[in-house]
């Protein structure tokens with residue numbers, strides 16, 4: 001059964017989509033069958049995966065019960081488009097609305113090692129569906145003054161889901177993303193997070209770089225486009241596998257790291 005991780009944040013632009021995209025890439029490279037799921041009507045993740053705009057069925061059809069998840073996989077991703085905004089409205093009037101994604105993914109999870117779900121920048125019904133479908137919730141945050149507040153809000157949703165819908169849900173941790181550690185306020189944001197959440201804050205920090213926008217534009221993974229920066233995500237993946245107790249996979253990742261980023 002796949003380990004399922006939902007990547008969430010209340011705020012926009014904290015690097016959720018880039019995290020899902022790059023971790024999918026890294027995990028696939030170490031031989032782990034990885035499925036990405038786009039639960040954001042913006043469809044950014046689907047663009048990254050080069051899914052044609054008219055691809056069908058999409059995650060909307062899956063949530064509406066009109067398609068099976070397995071039939072909505074297009075090249076490693078269950079894509080989303082703007083139609084998902086409407087599906088969210090329809091879903092909100094239904095019984096068991098928070099459990100829909102969980103049910104839809106049950107069958108498909110057998111065929112993968114990992115399922116990574118990208119959430120929209122809000123803590124509404126789609127994000128709740130993602131965390132309820134997941135084993136773990138991973139929170140991303142920018143290195144800003146208000147990052148602590150944003151993480152607290154995401155945690156509240158995780159706690160509520162745990163209490164009311166999915167007792168086995170675990171908070172995997174929080175990743176400081178798009179961080180410029182030369183700036184005092186970024187360093188302060190990180191130390192505040194560490195003070196408040198301790199070990200839950202990943203040691204790996206994803207550095208800010210214009211290369212991410214460039215790599216997205218070129219349709220390349222940062223791992224290929226700028227391996228030196230991609231190293232941040234390799235380190236994050238290593239920590240993540242460590243937290244999940246996947247030591248053999250971690251070893252394979254070690255080999256990949258040595259290949260991509262020679263010491």
Ligand SMILES: Nc1ncnc2c1ncn2[C@@H]1O[C@H](COP(=O)(O)OP(=O)(O)OP(=O)(O)O)[C@@H](O)[C@H]1O
Nearest residue numbers: 012013014015016017018121178207208209212213
């Ligand atoms: N480490 C980074 N450094 C600089 N820019 C980055 C970095 N990671 C991602 N970006 C860029 O920042 C923007 C936001 O990233 P991304 O789309 O991953 O965030 P998001 O949290 O998914 O946003 P949204 O909330 O809108 O879905 C994108 O243009 C992306 O290319």
Ligand SMILES: [Mg+2]
Nearest residue numbers: 016017040044
């Ligand atoms: Mg996004």
